[in-house]
Amino acid sequence: MSSFMHQGRATYAFFERNWNMTRRYLGWEVVWLVYNIVNAMSVTFIGASASLITGTKVNTSLLILYLLIGTSVWTYLSVSFDGVTDIVNLEHWEGTIEHTFMAPISRFTHMIGSCGYAIVHGMLFTFLQLIVVAAFFHLSLGQTNYLTAFFMLALGSVSFIGFGIAASVLPLLYTEKGMQMSFIVRSVLLLVSGVYYPISVLPAWMQPLARISPATYVLEGLRAAILRNQVIWSPEIWSYTWPLIITGVVSVPLGVFIFHLAERYAKRTGKLKRNG
Amino acid sequence: MVTTHADTTSIANLNLDITTDAVVIDGVSKIFKKSRLLWRRNKEGAKKREIRAVDDVSLTVKRREIVGILGANGSGKSTLIRILSTLLLPDTGHVTIFGYDVEKNERKVQELINRVSVEASFFKKLSPMENLIYAARLYNMPGAEARQKITSILTRLGIKPDRIKTPMENMSRGMQQKVAIARAFLTAPILLLLDEPTTGLDPRSKIDVQAFINELRDVHDATILITTHDMDEAEALCDRVAIIDQGRIVALGSVDELKQHITALMGRAEPATMQEVFMYYTASRLVTEEDIKRYGSWEKAFEAIEAQREEEE
Numbered sequence: 001m002s003s004f005m006h007q008g009r010a011t012y013a014f015f016e017r018n019w020n021m022t023r024r025y026l027g028w029e030v031v032w033l034v035y036n037i038v039n040a041m042s043v044t045f046i047g048a049s050a051s052l053i054t055g056t057k058v059n060t061s062l063l064i065l066y067l068l069i070g071t072s073v074w075t076y077l078s079v080s081f082d083g084v085t086d087i088v089n090l091e092h093w094e095g096t097i098e099h100t101f102m103a104p105i106s107r108f109t110h111m112i113g114s115c116g117y118a119i120v121h122g123m124l125f126t127f128l129q130l131i132v133v134a135a136f137f138h139l140s141l142g143q144t145n146y147l148t149a150f151f152m153l154a155l156g157s158v159s160f161i162g163f164g165i166a167a168s169v170l171p172l173l174y175t176e177k178g179m180q181m182s183f184i185v186r187s188v189l190l191l192v193s194g195v196y197y198p199i200s201v202l203p204a205w206m207q208p209l210a211r212i213s214p215a216t217y218v219l220e221g222l223r224a225a226i227l228r229n230q231v232i233w234s235p236e237i238w239s240y241t242w243p244l245i246i247t248g249v250v251s252v253p254l255g256v257f258i259f260h261l262a263e264r265y266a267k268r269t270g271k272l273k274r275n276g
Numbered sequence: 277m278v279t280t281h282a283d284t285t286s287i288a289n290l291n292l293d294i295t296t297d298a299v300v301i302d303g304v305s306k307i308f309k310k311s312r313l314l315w316r317r318n319k320e321g322a323k324k325r326e327i328r329a330v331d332d333v334s335l336t337v338k339r340r341e342i343v344g345i346l347g348a349n350g351s352g353k354s355t356l357i358r359i360l361s362t363l364l365l366p367d368t369g370h371v372t373i374f375g376y377d378v379e380k381n382e383r384k385v386q387e388l389i390n391r392v393s394v395e396a397s398f399f400k401k402l403s404p405m406e407n408l409i410y411a412a413r414l415y416n417m418p419g420a421e422a423r424q425k426i427t428s429i430l431t432r433l434g435i436k437p438d439r440i441k442t443p444m445e446n447m448s449r450g451m452q453q454k455v456a457i458a459r460a461f462l463t464a465p466i467l468l469l470l471d472e473p474t475t476g477l478d479p480r481s482k483i484d485v486q487a488f489i490n491e492l493r494d495v496h497d498a499t500i501l502i503t504t505h506d507m508d509e510a511e512a513l514c515d516r517v518a519i520i521d522q523g524r525i526v527a528l529g530s531v532d533e534l535k536q537h538i539t540a541l542m543g544r545a546e547p548a549t550m551q552e553v554f555m556y557y558t559a560s561r562l563v564t565e566e567d568i569k570r571y572g573s574w575e576k577a578f579e580a581i582e583a584q585r586e587e588e589e
Contacts, residue, residue: 002416005416006416009413009414009416009417009418010413010414010416012413013409013410013413013414016409016410016413017399017402017406017410020399020402020406021399021401021402024401024402024443025401094397094398094399094400095395095397095398096397096398096399098358098361098363098391098393098397099391099393099397099411099459100414101363102361102362102363102386102389102391103386103411103414103415104383104384104386104387104414104415104416105414106383264365267362267363267364267365268364268365269308269309270308270355270358270364272363272364273358273363
């Protein structure tokens with residue numbers, strides 16, 4: 001019981017610390033939010049101009065919404081991945097990594113606290129972006145099933161956390177450029193998952209990668225929820241749910257195991273020491 | 277040895293046998309391998325350059341003892357402290373803390389120790405209170421109790437109450453170091469590892485910290501391992517001193533024992549200072565009678581030998 005309380009307190013410690021950091025870097029948060037919104041708008045304008053570009057009549061609202069879902073997942077993955085990789089990045093930057101890593105807590109507790117905050121932070125960012133861009137293009141979200149959309153994003157988050165934990169070994173092992181390397185993981189994940197397009201347009205060799213990527217099912221699930229008002233218990237949503245359960249069950253323990261190996265390596269070679 | 281109930285104490289669910297030695301370091305070595313640049317490999321041989329940071333070190337620290345580790349920069353002091361802190365794995369040898377192996381019982385060891393490093397490592401945008409609350413929760417301390425203790429310790433160390441809730445980036449290095457010390461004291465560790473804790477502090481702050489260290493031992497039964505460059509600090513605090521040079525412990529004893537030994541070796545009437553003891557043991561080679569005759573005095577001989585070493589390096 002005492003140990004359970006301890007791990008609970010430690011989990012909250014990471015959540016509280018990250019919230020305090022967000023408050024102290026509020027200006028940066030605003031800049032980052034504006035950047036994401038501008039980025040989303042620059043992509044969705046492609047949808048707005050599709051008729052002009054192709055010279056044929058296109059359902060512009062549908063295309064804008066389709067692209068907006070892609071930019072929302074991109075933002076969500078960016079913010080939540082940053083939060084997860086901050087298990088190492090932020091601590092390396094501040095020089096606190098040794099202090100945190102010698103605390104009497106399990107690495108799993110450490111990750112639960114950091115990842116929990118990353119999910120909440122990412123969802124809030126994505127929601128704000130969705131509302132602002134939808135309002136800008138006067139898009140109707142009346143047909144959206146918000147519960148299903150939230151469910152797909154929350155379920156997909158489990159797998160994203162697994163990938164994020166595995167990616168956070170990069171800044172642990174490569175202090176200077178590891179963070180940039182973790183961007184590649186995120187981008188490849190979205191590329192093969194059909195972030196702005198159906199995966200059927202991908203070359204044949206990319207299709208198997210799309211099928212094992214959790215982002216594919218999150219994107220399809222969100223499209224079903226936002227464009228077609230699908231309920232959670234519909235067969236279509238179930239067809240995206242079970243692959244996400246499998247990728248979540250596999251990716252989280254695998255990510256934690258990879259991190260454990262990397263931590264042992266860092267402790268053997270002295271890479272935990274503040275550097276950068 | 278038979279352990280009675282009175283000999284055990286419960287710390288964070290650990291039934292700790294306090295009759296065992298606090299720290300046992302047994303034949304510990306640590307080698308770091310640095311990659312050579314591709315174009316230098318042919319010239320200098322092997323792909324990796326080896327740095328023997330800790331070389332077959334053995335040391336036992338008794339419960340409630342304050343042991344100082346003295347050494348020049350790069351002598352291996354901090355590496356040894358990192359191994360004890362579970363932040364580095366030794367290549368060979370074993371370390372136990374109150375009977376717990378630092379590799380096999382990592383979490384149990386972490387519950388017993390805390391460390392102050394030479395760099396005050398904090399989230400600089402956060403205040404001392406926010407940083408220390410975070411640390412307290414990691415060590416299973418409830419928020420309300422932590423807040424009370426944090427204010428008390430920081431005030432005791434001379435941090436003004438209005439500074440406790442302002443970002444750490446606005447504090448001087450000395451103040452930040454005091455907060456680092458408070459963070460370690462906060463969890464009342466029974467083994468405190470202090471890696472040059474008073475570097476950068478003004479004389480008054482040094483005395484405050486030294487008084488706190490003594491109190492931690494006297495009141496809380498803590499065992500303390502401290503690395504320092506400050507010979508006065510070593511004399512003021514330490515029951516025993518280990519001098520480490522190029523990763524090896526070259527001398528171990530109480531300050532008086534070491535001084536007497538060097539005084540006798542130097543053949544002088546007045547007792548040797550701790551600086552002389554340190555210089556003697558960390559010289560590139562021992563100063564012989566012949567050197568003293570050749571250069572006129574032990575000090576001049578030492579300076580000449582060190583100048584030779586620097587030239588060779």
